[in-house]
Amino acid sequence: MASASVSRSGSAGSALAFEDYSLYSNLSDDEVMQLAIERSLTETHRSSSTDHSAPAPSTATQTSSVQDDEPDPSATSRYPRRASSSQNQAAPQTSVHYSSPNPPTEKPPDLKTFDGTVSRFMTGSGKRMVAYYKTDGSLVYIAPEPEEEEEPLFQAIREGNASKVRALAVCPGTNLMLPSKPGWLAVHQAAWFGQDSCLRMLLAAQPGMVNKRTSRGETPLLVAVSRAQLGCVQVLLENGADPELPNYDKETPLYKACERSNAAIVATLLNRGVAVNTHCIMGWTPLQECVVQSNMEICEMLLKAGAKLNLRNMYGITPLFTAAQNGQLAALRFLIKHGADVNTQADDGATALYEAAKMGHEEAVQLLLSQNADANKPGKTGLLPLHIAAQRGSDAIVAMLIPATSKARVRRTGISPLHLAADRNRDDILEMLIEAGFDVNAQLSPERMRLYEDRRSTALYFAVINNNMEAVRMLLDAGADPNLDMFRPLMVASRVGLIQIVKLLVEHGADINADIPTHPTTFPAVYMFSMKYLPLFKYLLDNGGHALPCFDCVYGNRPHPPIKTRRSNWDDDSEPILEEPLRRGVQFCEMISAPSICRWAGPIIDVLLDYVGHVTLCSRLMEHLDSYSGWSTIKEKAAPPRPLMHLCRLQILQRVGRRKLKKLHLPGALMRFLTHQEVPLDDEG
Incomplete structure (x- = not known):
């Protein structure tokens, strides 16, 4: 994901807002600069009422994500980003010819006096750029952003130079509480790069740093856990780090350790007696995160430490629901074995069985059914697991759900799985449902019928309008009545010239002389749609x-x-x-x-x-x-x-x-x- 920062200039310490751009990832650095300049010179000046806080014209290109060997205190994603695999070839140098008497200046404006917007972005080749725009949108200055020199202390920590770190840490002129980036102290740097010896020296020199936070609210312990640096985690805990302090997303060190699926760090934290049922900002618990990772060793440790099985996140989803949703059989068996509710429902009414059927996880469906999961619980939409399986075309899942599903309960939903199978041209599933005895003449409920402008009601209508000859034949041979819909299937087939389907419908008793209640005629209504084809x-x-x-x-x-x-x-x-x-x-x-x-x-x-x-x-x-x-x-x-x-x-x-x-x-x-x-x-x- 590309990122560009845009801010109104004011004080030098004003925060930057971030926006994403990915329009010019195929351009070289020079091409990006030239494009930005040319756009500025040819662009019509905007009115003086333009919103000054709006981002400047996007000249950014796609950037690769932060590499594992570089800390990124401003990152906001819960999950690590993947590095970009694309590389742009260098373009030949081109000269820029200015047609304006006021081309961009060669020196950047003074931020203290500049009235406009400053845009920072990264090109496809990874070069950081900065552009200055006036309030009317015209470009003032664009150039590569000056590279900041890394402070000696932070460089020494990154390189693991313990002797240099010791010398700088005890130097009278070194302020260990001064960040190099927003909230990024030397202890965070040491925790990020796993330099536990440097970390010991820093904490010995300044113990007050142990629980300091970054701009994202991360303590050094959280940074070490996120980077799976077990040695640093142990050093920090030995020096008084609080193992319960979360970041601003309410993710605790234990939660991050579960997210990284690191059993050793989880064990270390649990030995410190940390709370195991703390929710993050999205309501997830460490156990639920472990279920996603399907790490049974950690799940076992959490359960022994008092983790609750049926806690819900902000969407009403329990760990068992998450396991079914992701098809994690080992986790599903583990949770069922320890008493998790197999009929758990999310806030939208969906059950774990419904979600497993929806995602096509056959073994998860089989396991849940074997544990007496209720196949007749509908969600807010009224659909049962059988409905969603028929719609998604999961033959094996449909075969498992048919004997577990009540036909009376299907009727109460106001829609048959036959409708959904015919609508999606799932012929194999349609055949299975017909053989299982589902009513081929079942009609949509009035509420569901009103969702369609033509007021269709039968599975036969869906098959005809899809020009699915095989489905039409199956339904008619099974006894489907071609005269139940208000707008007859025969009229649909005639309107689009489906000769073979017309013949099938007529042979099975379609009423050629029927009318349309909403559009009465004194002659057979089907003639309106067939007269052009004699x-x-x-x-x-x-x-x-x-x-x-x-x-x-x-x-x-x-x-x-x-x-x-x-x-x-x-x-x-x-x-x-x-x-x-x-x-x-x-x-x-x-x-x-x-x-x-x-x-x-x-x-x-x-x-x-x-x-x-x-x-x-x-x-x-x-x-x-x-x-x-x-x-x-x-x-x-x-x-x-x-x-x-x-x-x-x-x-x-x-x-x-x-x-x-x-x-x-x-x-x-x-x-x-x-x-x-x-x-x-x-x-x-």
Whole structure:
């Protein structure tokens, strides 16, 4: 993570605020400087009302993190950062040409008199930079930050030069209580680098330093523990260091030792009788941190020292929950063995079993179930462990949870795991749930249904809208009813031209003539979504779609009122929905007059005429047929009398029925004529 410090200049000792930048990590030092200069010269001056505390234009680049051999008193992360592995190649030197009469100065301004902002940052190659900006954002000065010379005492400690440290420590001019950085004393330096002999000398010369804090509130003991310097820890404890003093994040030396998974230091601190149940600022205890590290040796020591198993952090999470969340089997077994509650719940209601299922930890789920963990406890969202496992696609976990989950409890949640499996295209899990007897016609509760604009309710709807042919087939074969949703799956499939799914739905009893309660029509609503694709439209008519209502118009030969349309809320690409007249639903002649459909009016009417006898075309349909000369033959086709063979076909279909017709042993040509198969349906979905 890159870091840059930005501060208003004032007194020389004013604190610096830190901000992160990572935009220019591929630039060299010279390129960064040139970019900053050019931006300053070309940038439009900001108004005088600009917030002076805002950071200057970001010219920082990504920096590598602090290395293990250098102390970083200003670091704030609980966990150590990784060093950057990227290295930038040096760019060729380039000269800078100034087009402004006021280029950046060659010398840095005096901080005591400078009115503006100072930005410190680090380039991708690790060079520290400093930039001065006026209040209007213009650059005044930018250059590498002068390197601070390390004080002799601190250098001697880092190098482990004990004789030099002894000489400097007893020197009358040396003030051991004077920090080299914010709060960073010589004892912190010795603890950081593990120089226990130097530490002894410093404490002998100035015992009052033993519990002094850094800018982060760390005592020398905390620094030594964080760096796993056992020798320094022992020296500090022997010289009166307080083993209970935490840093400003309320992390005690014991907590840091557990975080570093250092059993020797933990044992040393426990022998001093330190408190084992102290919470850090996030509510974590040393035991919970050990569970994350899965160090059973330390867990055993903490438990013998009085660590409590069921203490919760600020999110209501116990150590056992943490073990399940991280899949730490050894820790999970240890905690269960010593009496931890396997049904512990976090503040959001999630159980350890739910969290293990969510994270896909199969062995943890198996262990918890073997210890009678309750699979029927829902979280705040109402979902059970089985729900989340079905959603995440964990086949083995779903198989373990199915026998442990109550179907009645699933029904009370208002959502079936079938919904989640179908939504995420988890076909294997869908099959497992169907075989286990979960209701394929389970519907979302009204509360969950309202979360979807189309008010979907069945798993079949999810499978259809995902164009998942295999899931649709499984659900239909298992008895899924295709007519339960308000907006039918057949309409969804027709809207996007899913021919194979349309055929499956029709074969399993989908109601072709259903309407949409929120958008009533006088004709089958599915026609709104299939008219542009005539083979699909014809297939629906062949399989029982009503054609006669399409010619039923209350206006007849009289003029029609203007049409008002609006877009469907379900899909920006869907057909326009006509505003419903107060008298009744939208008429077919009104729907076919929509701008996106009227260009196909002639062929659509032509197909419909094959499925009706004597009908009268209303004035609006006649207008469409008159709009193109090539459609004149369609008008002639509609004019009475209709052909006798056609009328006979309609009578046979009406009396025999389409389903029984297929069972009759008739000549192929006659069967094709009766079933309108002159133009076969394209089977490609």
